[in-house]
Amino acid sequence: xxxxxxxxxxxxxxxxxxxxxxxxxxxxxxxxxxxxxxxxxxxxxxxxxxxxxxxxxxxxxxxxxxxxxxxxxxxxxxxxxxxxxxxxxxxxxxxxxxxxxxxxxxxxxxxxxxxxxxxxxxxxxxxxxxxxxxxxxxxxxxxxxxxxxxxxxxxxxxxxxxxxxxxxxxxxxxxxxxxxxxxxxxxxxxxxxxxxxxxxxxxxxxxxxxxxxxxxxxxxxxxxxxxxxxxxxxxxxxxxxxxxxxxxxxxxxxxxxxxxxxxxxxxxxxxxxxxxxxxxxxxxxxxxxxxxxxxxxxxxxxxx
Numbered sequence: 001x002x003x004x005x006x007x008x009x010x011x012x013x014x015x016x017x018x019x020x021x022x023x024x025x026x027x028x029x030x031x032x033x034x035x036x037x038x039x040x041x042x043x044x045x046x047x048x049x050x051x052x053x054x055x056x057x058x059x060x061x062x063x064x065x066x067x068x069x070x071x072x073x074x075x076x077x078x079x080x081x082x083x084x085x086x087x088x089x090x091x092x093x094x095x096x097x098x099x100x101x102x103x104x105x106x107x108x109x110x111x112x113x114x115x116x117x118x119x120x121x122x123x124x125x126x127x128x129x130x131x132x133x134x135x136x137x138x139x140x141x142x143x144x145x146x147x148x149x150x151x152x153x154x155x156x157x158x159x160x161x162x163x164x165x166x167x168x169x170x171x172x173x174x175x176x177x178x179x180x181x182x183x184x185x186x187x188x189x190x191x192x193x194x195x196x197x198x199x200x201x202x203x204x205x206x207x208x209x210x211x212x213x214x215x216x217x218x219x220x221x222x223x224x225x226x227x228x229x230x231x232x233x234x235x236x237x238x239x240x241x242x243x244x245x246x247x248x249x250x251x252x253x254x255x256x257x258x259x260x261x262x263x264x265x266x267x268x269x270x271x272x273x274x275x276x277x278x279x280x281x282x283x284x285x286x287x288x289x290x291x292x293x294x295x296x297x298x299x300x301x302x303x304x
Contacts, residue, residue, distance in 0.1 A: 030258035033146045037073045041101045048072065049109040050081025052156055054208070055136055059088040059115075059122040060143040067260050068143040069101035072110055075141065080153040082139065085110050088126050090117035120232040121224050123203070125217070134214040137163075142204050144263035151257070155208040158250040165195050166213060166240055169205035170256055171249040174198045176295035181286065184278040189254045198297035199247035203233045205255050216243040228281035238285050241293065 056075060060068040068087065075085060087102075087110060089095060095114065106112055115126035123140050137159050139152065151169070158167035171190040175182035190199060201207045209217075216239050224235040240247060286294070 026258055027261070030146060031261055033074070033258060034070055034261055037070045037077070037146065038101070040077060041069055041073050041104055044073075044076070044108070046076075047109045048076035048081065048105055049083060049085050052080045052082050052152065053136055054082045054139055054152070054156055054159070055084045055086065055127060056082040056139045056141055056152065057086040057088065057124055057127045058141040058143050059090070059120075060094075061090065064143050064263055065089075065094055065097065065102075066099055067263055069099060069105055070260050071141065071143050071145055071147070072102075072105050074145075074147040075152065076105065076108065076110070077149060078147070078152050079149050080156055082152065083136070086127060087112050088115040088122050089113070090115060090122060118222070118225070119229050121222075121229075121235065123232060124209075124236075125222070125224075128214050128217045129221075131214070131218075134211040134218070137208050137210050138214055139206060139208045140203055141206050144260050145204060145206075146258045146260060147206065148257060151206055154250045155206060158248070159208045159210065162195065162248060163210055164212065164245070166201055166207060166209055166236075166245055166247045167250050168201035168203075168207035168247070169250055170202040170254040171247060172200045172202055172254075174200050174294050174298055176298045180291045181282055181294060184282065190249045191254075192252050193249050195246040195248040196297050197241065197246060198294050199249070200237050201233065201247050202254075203236070205257055207236075209236075210245070213240060213243065213245050216240075216245070227285045231278055231281045234278060234281045234285065238290070241286075241290060 058068075058071065072085065072087065075081075089098075089112060092114070095112070098112065102110075102112065113126070115122055118125050124138060127138060128134075139155055141147065154169070155167060172187040173190055173196070175187045177183075187200065217236075220239055224232070227238075228234050237247075
């Protein structure tokens with residue numbers, strides 16, 4: 001009779017094979033969606049914007065200028081469309097070399113704007129700084145993701161029900177360690193929609209920020225340039241923590257949406273996570289008092 005130890009390698013093989021199969025299926029779906037959105041960009045006439053009282057903002061850089069139209073098109077086809085859909089570029093050269101797909105989106109209402117280069121903070125800060133008094137929430141999006149049709153609808157619904165919190169599709173829970181905050185790569189993913197101080201919004205899947213948060217960001221100005229120039233999510237969490245703004249997940253299961261094929265050559269994840277840069281930024285930014293508040297919240301979550 002086989003023991004548990006005898007069957008363990010077989011179970012691991014089954015799980016590994018299943019995981020590889022899911023990843024292959026996700027890549028296939030991403031490829032099909034990418035092709036569909038490119039064709040849609042050629043034929044669509046419907047405005048990319050709509051009537052939802054929200055602004056969506058993203059930036060792009062390097063080779064992703066060639067494919068950012070796909071991310072924008074995935075938002076433009078959504079069941080809910082924002083009042084404004086913004087793309088921030090950092091150089092006049094990007095304007096001159098913008099692909100035809102992006103120009104077609106401009107004609108349908110996408111605003112392509114020039115900003116100083118704030119690194120990943122260009123995703124949100126130029127818009128935050130441009131508005132004197134914020135009354136609309138802001139949704140941040142990434143330039144390498146294919147967003148599903150209900151992506152914005154879920155975010156705006158969460159904001160409507162919880163207008164004072166930051167809401168996102170992918171939330172991690174900041175983990176405590178013996179001497180403070182655990183390494184970023186070890187943080188657990190949220191498995192509920194509870195609002196917590198220790199919740200951390202991962203920007204890649206999309207996050208909606210209430211007007212009060214935008215005012216806080218405006219007040220802090222470009223402090224991120226010295227504190228964590230390469231990690232916008234960490235700065236955003238720090239500002240929310242200081243303002244007492246909680247974070248929640250829009251659904252019980254965190255979501256990471258398909259990536260645009262070929263877009264990961266210079267992804268920030270390789271340095272911020274793979275080379276532990278996030279941990280460097282966290283140690284330099286969060287004070288002992290911040291750490292105490294976060295670890296207390298994380299400990300309460302583990303007891304629930």
